[in-house]
Amino acid sequence: MASDSRTKEMLKELHDAVLAFDEDRTTELCHTVLREGIDAYRAVAEGLSQGMNSASDRYEKMEYFVPELLLCSDALYAGLDILKPAVLASGKRTGTKGSIVIGVVEGDIHDIGKNLVKTMFEAAGWTVYDLGKDVKLERFVEEQARTNSEIVAISALMTTSMLAMPKAINMLREKGSKARVLVGGAPLNADVARKFGADGYAPSAATAVEEATKLIEALKKQRQQG
Amino acid sequence: MALSNDRMESLERVKALLNGQPVDRVPVFPFALGFCAKNVGYPIASMYDNPERSFEAQLWTQEMYGWDYPPFYGYASYGSWEFGGPIEFPSSELQQAPTIPYFPVQSEKDVDNLKLPDVTKAGMLPFAMQFCKLQQEHGLPIVLVVGGTFTMAGNICGVEKLCRWMLRRPEVADHLIGMARDHILDVVRHWAETFGGRNVAVQIWEPSAANQIISPAQFEKFVLPYQRSLHESILSMGIRYILCHICGEQNLNLPYWAQIPMGNPGIVSFGHEVGLDAAIKHFGGKCIVAGDIEPRVIQEGTPQQVYELTRQCLQKAKHSPLGYILMPACELPPMAPPYNVYSMMKAVNDFGGYA
Numbered sequence: 001m002a003s004d005s006r007t008k009e010m011l012k013e014l015h016d017a018v019l020a021f022d023e024d025r026t027t028e029l030c031h032t033v034l035r036e037g038i039d040a041y042r043a044v045a046e047g048l049s050q051g052m053n054s055a056s057d058r059y060e061k062m063e064y065f066v067p068e069l070l071l072c073s074d075a076l077y078a079g080l081d082i083l084k085p086a087v088l089a090s091g092k093r094t095g096t097k098g099s100i101v102i103g104v105v106e107g108d109i110h111d112i113g114k115n116l117v118k119t120m121f122e123a124a125g126w127t128v129y130d131l132g133k134d135v136k137l138e139r140f141v142e143e144q145a146r147t148n149s150e151i152v153a154i155s156a157l158m159t160t161s162m163l164a165m166p167k168a169i170n171m172l173r174e175k176g177s178k179a180r181v182l183v184g185g186a187p188l189n190a191d192v193a194r195k196f197g198a199d200g201y202a203p204s205a206a207t208a209v210e211e212a213t214k215l216i217e218a219l220k221k222q223r224q225q226g
Numbered sequence: 227m228a229l230s231n232d233r234m235e236s237l238e239r240v241k242a243l244l245n246g247q248p249v250d251r252v253p254v255f256p257f258a259l260g261f262c263a264k265n266v267g268y269p270i271a272s273m274y275d276n277p278e279r280s281f282e283a284q285l286w287t288q289e290m291y292g293w294d295y296p297p298f299y300g301y302a303s304y305g306s307w308e309f310g311g312p313i314e315f316p317s318s319e320l321q322q323a324p325t326i327p328y329f330p331v332q333s334e335k336d337v338d339n340l341k342l343p344d345v346t347k348a349g350m351l352p353f354a355m356q357f358c359k360l361q362q363e364h365g366l367p368i369v370l371v372v373g374g375t376f377t378m379a380g381n382i383c384g385v386e387k388l389c390r391w392m393l394r395r396p397e398v399a400d401h402l403i404g405m406a407r408d409h410i411l412d413v414v415r416h417w418a419e420t421f422g423g424r425n426v427a428v429q430i431w432e433p434s435a436a437n438q439i440i441s442p443a444q445f446e447k448f449v450l451p452y453q454r455s456l457h458e459s460i461l462s463m464g465i466r467y468i469l470c471h472i473c474g475e476q477n478l479n480l481p482y483w484a485q486i487p488m489g490n491p492g493i494v495s496f497g498h499e500v501g502l503d504a505a506i507k508h509f510g511g512k513c514i515v516a517g518d519i520e521p522r523v524i525q526e527g528t529p530q531q532v533y534e535l536t537r538q539c540l541q542k543a544k545h546s547p548l549g550y551i552l553m554p555a556c557e558l559p560p561m562a563p564p565y566n567v568y569s570m571m572k573a574v575n576d577f578g579g580y581a
Contacts, residue, residue: 021393062437062441062478065437065439065440065441065444066385066386066389066438066439066440067389067390067392067393067439067440067441067444068393070386070389070390071390071393071394074390105320106318106320107318107319107320107321107322108320108321109325109326109327112385112386112439115386158321158322158323159322159521159522159525159557159559159560159561159562160260160319160320160321160322160559160560160561161320161321161322163319163320163561164320186438186474187521187522188522189522191526192522192526195526
């Protein structure tokens, strides 16, 4: 077992390596975590994921842009690939914050934003079910029912394809889904999201987790009351 | 159909503006493709895979609304098909334009093996040539639409891969963006040889270099040099002006765009994210400014909102030093309510006139 101070030092180094989008260093550090018996769950939650959260903050402040975020994401996933088996073996769960079904609507293949949002949710400890791009609307309904996810996140980049959003939301409601629907994409704003019947709107990848967290808290409160 | 206050014909108005002469009112470039198809009852795909239908749908819709800019052929995902990849034309109501199912370049080795396409045969270029011959037959300006260098490179390898290469393998990104530029130049040269450089107007659409994707520093390194040399070479072929659609959030890139020649006069159009005040500040002294009615409002807003937004744009920009063209901030949404589009033109009639 590593000492507290050594663990803290490694967590910071993991954070910094992801933030510096240094995939090689992240990989090396993750092997060190395993070798030195450092808690792999903490290494993921407080090291790798926090690094991605800091990257998201920099994106929000326009200090990082998509290229940097993509490389941070590569470093994150390289680290997760190494540490996840140890986390699973330890019996600690990583997906404890909530679960989300995510995809780009039918008729639309623009998935850069969706992929970044997915990374942010994974870094924040959510379980993500990624349907990909050009997703048939019924797939959102089926996947939400299969996984009982609290959030369905739908993305579109075109003014035509965004018209699929109210259809998908209606389909979810008609099936009795209580999941909260979060929408995002360049042609939307909060007013249009409301008009489409969405519960939430995320103007950027950096704000999606925060918005979903608010939605899930409201959902939990509603469940407790009802 | 002319607007009730019009004193000039559409083409006369556009030519006068480009020649620095007075015009009766602000000209309108509707940036409309799929909308025209819907308007005349054609599938949206026909705007891209059927030059004759595309041309007549635009011509008829232009006549119906009193638009000024002539029909044009093009789409933003240009580049994949021409470099040996696939393209899919819209096949459902939800699809706005052609899309790229997968990219012809998947690896660095693919970049090494990439060859410049034969511009007489590759991808959509025969459609574009057929379309421009229709423009010529009708006595209209020859409008050639191409992508910006960065957007085209992204259409060849995927924007995510291009972004990764910019940071990890900048020499690969440079090579690919350079090839995109060289291809665009080959196309423009072919058009100039076919129609005469003076008769060709080039439109360049650059959405992928937006600050929603890349930083201004990355723009300076990976866009500015290629885009500047592209424009310089185009203008050296005798082409008089370029209409450059600077799409999306590009505020941080404006000082760099302002270093790129657009012609005499060039036309620069902007997304609503930039705003007409900033556009005029950076370009008003050397270019005609165009923009920037937000497509979301045209599609989802009320007629009153569209009318008011158009009025505000006209008020801000109609006295831009070299002139102003009213234009949506990006493609006119194919599913826009026709009355909203009429409301835009009504505002032009009411507020777009010059004494």
